[in-house]
Amino acid sequence: MIDWLMEDGRSAAGISALMDAFCDRLIQGGVPLYRAAWQVRMLHPQIRGISFNWRRGRDQVEEIEREHGTELRPEYLNSPIGAIIEGGADAMRYRIEQLEPPYPYAILEDIKAQGGTDYVAMPMRFSTGRLNVATWASNKPGGFSADQLTLIYDVMPALSTVLETMALRRLAVNVLDTYVGREAGSRILSGDIRRGTGETLRAVLWYCDLRGFTSLADRLPLADLIGLLNGYFEIMAGVVQARGGEILKFIGDAMLAIFPLPDGVEPDAKVHDALDAALEAVGQMETRNRELQAWGLPTLKAGIAMHVGDVMYGNIGAPDRLDFTVIGPAVNLVSRIEGLCAELGRPILTSEAFAAVCPPRLTSLGHHPVKGLREQIQVFGPTAMALSEAANLETAGSGAPG
Missing domain, CATH: 3.30.70.1230 (Nucleotide cyclase, GGDEF domain)
Incomplete structure (x- = not known):
């Protein structure tokens, strides 16, 4: 998985393409994954971050831009994402099929309604210290095995490195589009800088x-x-x-x-x-x-x-x-x-x-x-x-x- 990330994965057309290919690789490796989400914080005058949402069987990854101020809303603060990014919580796991209401987070109730059995949230730390979050959910009875979670956990540093590179390029595009314009930004990124x-x-x-x-x-x-x-x-x-x-x-x-x-x-x-x-x-x-x-x-x-x-x-x-x-x-x-x-x-x-x-x-x-x-x-x-x-x-x- 790490070799694939550092060789082929980093050549993906963008974060969504990387996520789609990465989740497919996990499934090929025997991980019973049915949904995943990456919360990536961005440096942008209007957008605080982007949610990349993958579902097994869907044609493409869904991207949802989160505006500034999202971090102040109760639905964000009272979520595993908010607990990790804002509260500094470590990785968390909930065996949903073994839980009884009321659930500690609303997202667990949603996943339970979809037939989910297991939910894991892991921090993704960039080299700057900026925290992002990856979540993984299974709908297999019994959820993820210890070996499967170990695989995901051990691959996270390599995934974070590739993801940071892609996020930085997207950041560069956003900043250039915002401050110099789309056409000028495209020219600058293509090397027209002399x-x-x-x-x-x-x-x-x-x-x-x-x-x-x-x-x-x-x-x-x-x-x-x-x-x-x-x-x-x-x-x-x-x-x-x-x-x-x-x-x-x-x-x-x-x-x-x-x-x-x-x-x-x-x-x-x-x-x-x-x-x-x-x-x-x-x-x-x-x-x-x-x-x-x-x-x-x-x-x-x-x-x-x-x-x-x-x-x-x-x-x-x-x-x-x-x-x-x-x-x-x-x-x-x-x-x-x-x-x-x-x-x-x-x-x-x-x-x-x-x-x-x-x-x-x-x-x-x-x-x-x-x-x-x-x-x-x-x-x-x-x-x-x-x-x-x-x-x-x-x-x-x-x-x-x-």
Whole structure:
């Protein structure tokens, strides 16, 4: 079993695949296993851990993400998992067929109802000291034999080592996805990490910024300010990601995103996706402002600018502190266009290149000077009909800010 884990097991496609293969190996070795669960703690801004649940006869392992706060719930604290992770309990075994109600843990009653006869929970300790738990259940009369439990117990250190490696890779993916974006994270993990490396790509660019944020920062308590800012970014990032956009960075109260265009693909679909996202964001911001007013909090105004152009996408920065982002004249232009939103009293503005793709939905607002360019540029805004779409969009994400 240990040789298999260290040679073939560690090459499994992921934790679920490892668990499926590992449990099958136990059954081939004569262990009367009918269900197993691994509780693996993760380092993630939203997820405390993941439960991997295996059942004999099922096609695949079930994965259940456990959010932060789970560790405070009675059903977790009053469980073998909680007793081991939070209470430091050692391995525990319950011969269910010999127990009479009331059972010490609710899970034992569930397993009894399924015909289970034996239940074992074992700690899995990673090299960092982080505790995880593996549970094993049998439905054979008499349950597990001493030799079978010894086999599982002796293999646990090797299993924990392989599992930790897989969890760390999953952690790396989660952290990179969260902090640099899915596409950039994928590039970094594939080895694209040298400073100065990158590529030129064509994309729809999105830049949004809050208006009057400086004055809000001066007069609001920090907790209220962070709550407002998170609520605003939740709307903007949500509509962009829902339509295939990539969040590149948050710059104070601004957000830069792109909708990449594959080689040889016309921008039509992505331009319409970006415009739909902007219109939905306006609708959601109006709904959020009504909620903020009801709570006695300041309302928010934002400007969204969009453009189509070529950008350099890659690693930029100091030797020991890099940023995976986009640069180029197109990025500068979209940020300058956003600066006109307040001046023109418009929540959404686009460049001429963007508007050329969907003229029925946009109308010219004339030529205007922008910082850094000698020539004035023509900007466009959604038509009255397009803006009415935003007012009728279904509200999403309601609830107290923060």
